[in-house]
Amino acid sequence: MRLPVNRSLPLIALVLLSACGGGSPKSASALPPPANGPAADYPMVLGAPFTVGGVTYTPADTWNYDAVGRALAGGEGGSSVSGAHRTLPLPSYVEVTSLETGRTILVRLERRGPMSAGSLVDLSPGAAAQLGIAGRSDAPIRLRRVNPPEVDRAPLRAGQPAPARLDTPKSLLTVLQRKLDQQEGRVTVAAVPAPEPETPAKAAVAPAPKPEPKSAKGKPKAIPKPQPVIAVPASGTTPPPAKVAAPKPPAAAPAGALVVQIGAYSSEERARAAAAKSGGQVQPAGKLWRVRSGPFSDRAAAQAALAKARAAGYSDARIQRGD
Incomplete structure (x- = not known):
């Protein structure tokens, strides 16, 4: 006995297969990101030293x-x-x-x-x-x-x-x-109060001579009235010690010359240690102590000194005009 053939089944199967395989849209993850969208900020790159x-x-x-x-x-x-x-x-x-x-x-x-x-x-x-x-x-x-x-x-x-x-x-x-x-390393020198002037030493005053005691014998002589004594140092007194002149600070660079500013410190001791390490000079500037090298007449010499200072560990060193 022969069964009836349903000739429409192959056609239905073909339609179903085409619907499953052809018309589905691509997933959103497969689309390239916009060149100028938020994704352009990522990933952030650091790079090598x-x-x-x-x-x-x-x-x-x-x-x-x-x-x-x-x-x-x-x-x-x-x-x-x-x-x-x-x-x-x-x-x-x-x-x-x-x-x-x-x-x-x-x-x-x-x-x-x-x-x-x-x-x-x-x-x-x-x-x-x-x-x-x-x-x-x-x-x-x-x-x-x-x-x-x-x-x-x-x-x-x-x-x-x-x-x-x-x-x-x-x-x-x-x-x-x-x-x-x-x-x-720049400070306003005018804003720093000037040191007070030293009080001059008072002139030594010679004491008035004391009257010598007289013997009871004989008529006592009248004691002269003491006279004011002029303030003159006595010949036998020791003169006051001479003041030792304070060491002069290094001369400031002429205006317009180039210097290398190595650092500025609030402690003179730290500034001198930095100067000894870097080969610079210490200059007082108000309440700070600047460490500089120079002056230099041209930028090439200043650049060489800057490289030397930074190689010594002073990464904040910079070139600036002398003042």
Whole structure:
């Protein structure tokens, strides 16, 4: 007996197979991430230690990074609001504040640098223009690492400035500028009270001669009335010891000459120990003791002395004008 053949079964099976295998969309994880989305901020890269000017820098993920220094303006990056730093992760976000105007901007760190001594950060031309320091190489700034929201990050990834930030108040700028001055070894000498003049030694006064006792025999002579004695040192008295002249401090560098500022210390003992180790000289500056080497007539000689100081362990040493 032959069973009836259902000719529609192969067609139904074919439809079911095509529905299972062909039309399913790709999973979201298989799609490439957007080039300018939040994923572009991760992973953050540290990299290996490197050396600039005889000083070795080791990148580190420091969340509470907050420092003052000098900004080099006009590096790489074009019109983007970006910058270069030696140790912070890449990319990361920082607030940069001008210590002259209080203007504060948000910057995305994308590169390693600066590759020259004396600067804390290298800003792109776009970032320098937004901060108001375009074309400068020594603008005083504060650099503070922050964790901004996505609404602030997105424009920076697209090469545009982030929304405006509040200016830093003048009272805080004064504190930050004083911190930078102490870091660079500059103090205001006029603010230090002048030493009081020494009181001159009083002239020795010769005592009045005592009358000699007379014998009871004979008529006593009248005792003359004592006369005032002029303040003249007696011939037999020992003169006061001569004052020993205090050693003169090293002569300050002539204005305009280059010196290497090795450090500034509140203790003279520590300053002299640093001078002995680094080959510098100790100069009093108000309540501080500065250790310097120089002066140097050209920058090449100053750079050599700077490398020597940093090789001795003084990583904060810097070149500056003599004052």
